[in-house]
Structures are given as structure tokens and as C-alpha cells.
Amino acid sequence: MFLKKKTYKSTKNYSGNTYLDKIEQLKNEIKTADAIVIGAGAGLSTAAGHSYSGERFEKYFSDFKENYGIQDMYSGGFYPFSSLEEYWGWWARHIYVNRYLNDSNGTYENLLDLVKGKDYFVLTTNVDHQFQKAGFDKKRIFYTQGDYGLWQCSKPCHNENYDNEQTVYKMLLSQGFLKEVNGKYVITDSSEWKIEIDSELIPRCPKCKSPMTMNLRCDDTFVQDEGWYAANHCYSDFIRRHENLHVLFLELGIGMNTPVIIKYPFWKMTYANKNAVYACLNYGEAYAPREIESRSICIDADIKKVFEELVK
Numbered sequence: 453m454f455l456k457k458k459t460y461k462s463t464k465n466y467s468g469n470t471y472l473d474k475i476e477q478l479k480n481e482i483k484t485a486d487a488i489v490i491g492a493g494a495g496l497s498t499a500a501g502h503s504y505s506g507e508r509f510e511k512y513f514s515d516f517k518e519n520y521g522i523q524d525m526y527s528g529g530f531y532p533f534s535s536l537e538e539y540w541g542w543w544a545r546h547i548y549v550n551r552y553l554n555d556s557n558g559t560y561e562n563l564l565d566l567v568k569g570k571d572y573f574v575l576t577t578n579v580d581h582q583f584q585k586a587g588f589d590k591k592r593i594f595y596t597q598g599d600y601g602l603w604q605c606s607k608p609c610h611n612e613n614y615d616n617e618q619t620v621y622k623m624l625l626s627q628g629f630l631k632e633v634n635g636k637y638v639i640t641d642s643s644e645w646k647i648e649i650d651s652e653l654i655p656r657c658p659k660c661k662s663p664m665t666m667n668l669r670c671d672d673t674f675v676q677d678e679g680w681y682a683a684n685h686c687y688s689d690f691i692r693r694h695e696n697l698h699v700l701f702l703e704l705g706i707g708m709n710t711p712v713i714i715k716y717p718f719w720k721m722t723y724a725n726k727n728a729v730y731a732c733l734n735y736g737e738a739y740a741p742r743e744i745e746s747r748s749i750c751i752d753a754d755i756k757k758v759f760e761e762l763v764k
């Protein structure tokens with residue numbers, strides 16, 4: 453009965469196993485794969501403790517909630533602030549807590565431990581820079597949707613991005629959100645915070661003087677600079693070099709918001725390469741199409757816990 457259903461001649465059959473079987477299978481795949489392509493989405497950063505709502509939002513944005521009724525960090529990014537001082541007041545803090553603040557719970561570090569020494573590449577829609585912060589090789593990462601650490605011209609009049617770290621810290625000091633204590637920046641009590649930044653800190657394009665904006669893909673003004681094209685090229689090259697080898701497509705926390713960037717291509721490439729294995733780690737939405745089911749390891753669980761099991 454069972455054999456009749458089987459579509460592939462492969463000796464692998466990963467469907468219908470228990471949680472612990474799957475952990476062992478994934479561990480083995482990571483160990484034996486010729487190459488690992490990591491595809492990461494928002495769910496990975498949520499597992500890493502970077503939730504955009506609830507307690508974490510209240511902790512850093514209580515004044516924005518009170519004054520504007522903003523309920524979480526995601527929607528706050530789209531709020532129509534009436535001045536650039538308020539707009540950058542929001543964004544300085546958003547960039548800081550999600551990009552520069554070190555509050556890792558070890559999830560990205562565990563992932564690095566798992567793939568260290570392997571031939572890997574990271575494709576991600578995340579813009580929070582957590583891969584590099586955890587120590588992943590910058591030449592093996594393609595951030596497709598931008599980076600909180602970069603600004604671009606809002607028009608845009610030219611294709612270049614600018615590092616924002618220094619200006620963001622100045623903004624946070626001017627808001628009273630950070631203060632310097634013994635050469636270190638610390639977050640102050642919320643009673644000392646103000647919403648607006650000083651007007652002279654509003655960033656302007658060095659070429660046309662238009663206001664700068666975040667380098668995030670939300671419409672067709674997104675700037676793809678040289679770094680973006682170079683990373684895109686490295687990714688395509690990595691895929692081409694491992695075309696028919698034993699490749700593990702490791703999909704982490706990808707929802708159905710933008711499946712065309714990672715999820716669907718991973719399915720297609722697994723289908724096309726009979727030596728490939730697809731793994732999907734997702735809390736609530738872990739599944740694979742029937743055509744690749746026998747070569748898929750789908751784990752519906754907290755990614756943080758799964759990594760802790762895998763590094764054991």
C-alpha cells in the first residue's frame with residue numbers, strides 16, 4: 453500500500469515522521485549536504501526574540517502608543533507623521549532596537565554553529581542585519597529587501613545607499629532615549645523620552661537635498677545599489693555551482709506574505725534536483741507540496757527550540 457503511493461525512487465522518505473525523527477533527519481542532512489541554502493523570513497527574527505508587538509513594543513515605544521495610538525512596530529513604520537522630526541523620531545528608535553541593539557537570545561548564533569564549515573548561502577527578506585551580527589560571512593548573505601542600517605534618497609536621484617549608524621545615535625541622544633554613561637550608551641527611563649529629534653539632524657540627500665528615506669523595499673523607489681547587485685550575483689552563482697548536488701534548502705520562518713522570493717523558488721529547485729532536500733521550519737505553517745513531500749522535512753515548532761535540539 454505504502455509503496456504504491458511513493459512518487460520518487462529516492463531511498464529517502466521524510467513524510468509522516470515524529471518530531472524527534474525529524475530533528476535527527478535534519479541534523480543528518482545538515483551534516484551530509486554538499487551545500488546549504490538558508491532562506492530566512494520574519495519568523496526567524498521573531499524566534500530570535502525580535503517581536504514587533506506586545507511587551508517588546510511597549511518597552512521601547514510606550515510614548516508613541518500613547519500619543520498616536522500605534523499598536524506595534526510594523527504598523528508604526530507606515531504611520532503618516534505630520535513632521536520629519538516625528539518621522540525620524542520613530543525611525544531612529546525602530547532602527548536602533550531592531551538593528552543596533554544587542555539583545556540576542558542565541559538563535560542566530562546557534563544557526564551559525566550548525567552551518568559553520570559548510571558551504572552555505574543565506575537568502576533573506578529580513579532587514580535587521582541579524583545574520584552579520586551573529587558572525588555569518590557577509591559574502592554569503594543576500595538581503596533582498598533592504599537593510600535598516602541604510603538610507604537612500606527619497607526621490608531617488610541616484611543609486612547609492614548610506615550607512616546611518618552615527619546619525620541614528622545622534623538622533624536618539626537628541627530624543628533623550630539614550631544617554632552616555634562611562635563611554636557607553638544606555639536607554640533612559642521612559643519619562644525622559646521625547647518623540648521628536650532635533651531639526652538639524654534630519655538627513656538630506658547629499659546630491660539633491662531631498663529628504664533621505666529608509667532603504668526598504670515597499671515600492672518602486674527602492675534603491676538597489678552595487679552591493680545589492682553583487683550579492684544577487686553571488687547568490688545566483690552559488691545556486692548554479694551546486695545545481696545537481698545534494699543541496700539542503702533550509703527555509704526558516706517564511707510566511708505567505710512574499711512566498712515568491714524564497715518559498716516558491718525553494719520548492720521549484722527541490723523539485724528540479726532529485727538530490728535536493730527541502731526543510732521547512734515554521735511555527736504554524738510548516739508544509740511542502742506533495743511533489744516533494746518525500747524529500748521534505750517540515751517542522752511545525754518554535755525555531756529557537758529546534759536549533760537548541762540540533763546543536764545538542
Ligand SMILES: [Zn+2]
Binds near residue numbers: 605609657662
Ligand atoms: Zn537625491
